[in-house]
Amino acid sequence: MTSAMIRSLSEPWPWYVAGPLIGLLVPALLVAGNRMFGVSSNFRHLCAAVLPARLEFFNYDWRQKGIWNLVFALGILVGATVAGLYLDGNADVPLSAAARDSLSALGIHDLGGLVPAEYFSWSALMTGRGIVMIVGGGFLVGFGTGYAGGCTSGHGISGLADMQLPSLVAVAGFFAGGLIGTWLVLPLLLGA
Amino acid sequence: MRTATSPSASAADSVVQPVRTLLIYLVLGVLFGIVLTKSQVISWFRVQEMFRFQAFHMYGILGSAVITAAAGLQIIRRRELRSLDGQAIVIPPKDMGRGTRYWLGGTIFGLGWALVGACPGPLLALLGSGVGVMAVALMSAIAGTWVYGALRSRLPH
Numbered sequence: 001m002t003s004a005m006i007r008s009l010s011e012p013w014p015w016y017v018a019g020p021l022i023g024l025l026v027p028a029l030l031v032a033g034n035r036m037f038g039v040s041s042n043f044r045h046l047c048a049a050v051l052p053a054r055l056e057f058f059n060y061d062w063r064q065k066g067i068w069n070l071v072f073a074l075g076i077l078v079g080a081t082v083a084g085l086y087l088d089g090n091a092d093v094p095l096s097a098a099a100r101d102s103l104s105a106l107g108i109h110d111l112g113g114l115v116p117a118e119y120f121s122w123s124a125l126m127t128g129r130g131i132v133m134i135v136g137g138g139f140l141v142g143f144g145t146g147y148a149g150g151c152t153s154g155h156g157i158s159g160l161a162d163m164q165l166p167s168l169v170a171v172a173g174f175f176a177g178g179l180i181g182t183w184l185v186l187p188l189l190l191g192a
Numbered sequence: 193m194r195t196a197t198s199p200s201a202s203a204a205d206s207v208v209q210p211v212r213t214l215l216i217y218l219v220l221g222v223l224f225g226i227v228l229t230k231s232q233v234i235s236w237f238r239v240q241e242m243f244r245f246q247a248f249h250m251y252g253i254l255g256s257a258v259i260t261a262a263a264g265l266q267i268i269r270r271r272e273l274r275s276l277d278g279q280a281i282v283i284p285p286k287d288m289g290r291g292t293r294y295w296l297g298g299t300i301f302g303l304g305w306a307l308v309g310a311c312p313g314p315l316l317a318l319l320g321s322g323v324g325v326m327a328v329a330l331m332s333a334i335a336g337t338w339v340y341g342a343l344r345s346r347l348p349h
Contacts, residue, residue, distance in 0.1 A: 186307070
């Protein structure tokens with residue numbers, strides 16, 4: 001790759017480049033091996049591999065069903081590492097002015113990087129807010145995707161593209177929960 | 193070059209094939225990780241901006257991804273394409289049931305998405321791009337799925 005190419009790839013990618021590339025993963029995975037694009041099943045596969053505990057939900061052949069998905073997840077980790085190291089992946093985000101104002105009103109003034117540094121650091125794990133956002137938020141993501149049977153990828157992209165009604169209901173739920181979290185829980189939590 | 197047709201070669205082929213397919217999954221995963229990072233889908237701030245309807249960015253990504261994926265599925269169906277191992281491509285329909293699991297599970301997930309600012313793919317990508325504490329969020333997500341598995345028979349679906 002020429003340095004000019006690397007430089008242009010290091011700029012933030014616009015939605016009309018990123019969206020279609022993500023969408024292409026759906027037919028690509030089907031053609032590669034009849035696999036449905038999704039990420040959250042990996043949480044289930046890992047439980048099945050490590051601690052199935054005779055629970056029905058975790059007693060299945062995770063190698064046969066899940067190895068491909070775990071390899072795909074490993075790829076996400078590697079890809080993000082590459083982007084972070086070589087393509088300026090941790091650069092500040094060009095947020096809208098309205099979002100800057102709202103976050104500032106929420107008491108978040110450092111908008112650098114990918115996450116608010118004061119709440120997403122190892123030391124934040126010693127604070128109530130950090131625990132709610134990192135441990136609590138993570139737990140709800142895992143519980144909710146297990147319950148709903150998919151996440152933004154599996155329901156939001158694969159399911160909607162296949163026009164599956166259950167996925168539409170799930171996505172409506174995602175946004176309902178996200179709005180509750182954004183407009184009720186975060187302001188209460190951050191005291192703004 | 194695949195010219196050998198002796199039995200031993202085809203036996204070796206059946207072992208090589210899955211590894212080759214796994215490599216495809218790895219490459220597609222790497223691509224996904226780069227796209228998620230470079231389009232800032234993994235940004236906590238972008239997720240807030242989305243839930244506050246203050247930019248089109250995330251909706252543009254989700255919308256154009258769905259449209260592209262739907263077009264891909266149409267082509268697969270119309271041309272009756274097969275997967276690389278020669279199988280017919282089938283997409284199992286999801287069972288609606290009473291629908292409780294979708295709206296309730298979805299809402300619980302959405303609440304977590306707003307708090308931690310990332311859904312499962314981006315959680316992995318954040319860890320990869322250097323936000324180390326997301327390892328804790330991922331462990332917690334795995335614990336969340338485990339607790340769901342333990343409570344599953346007692347929850348409405």
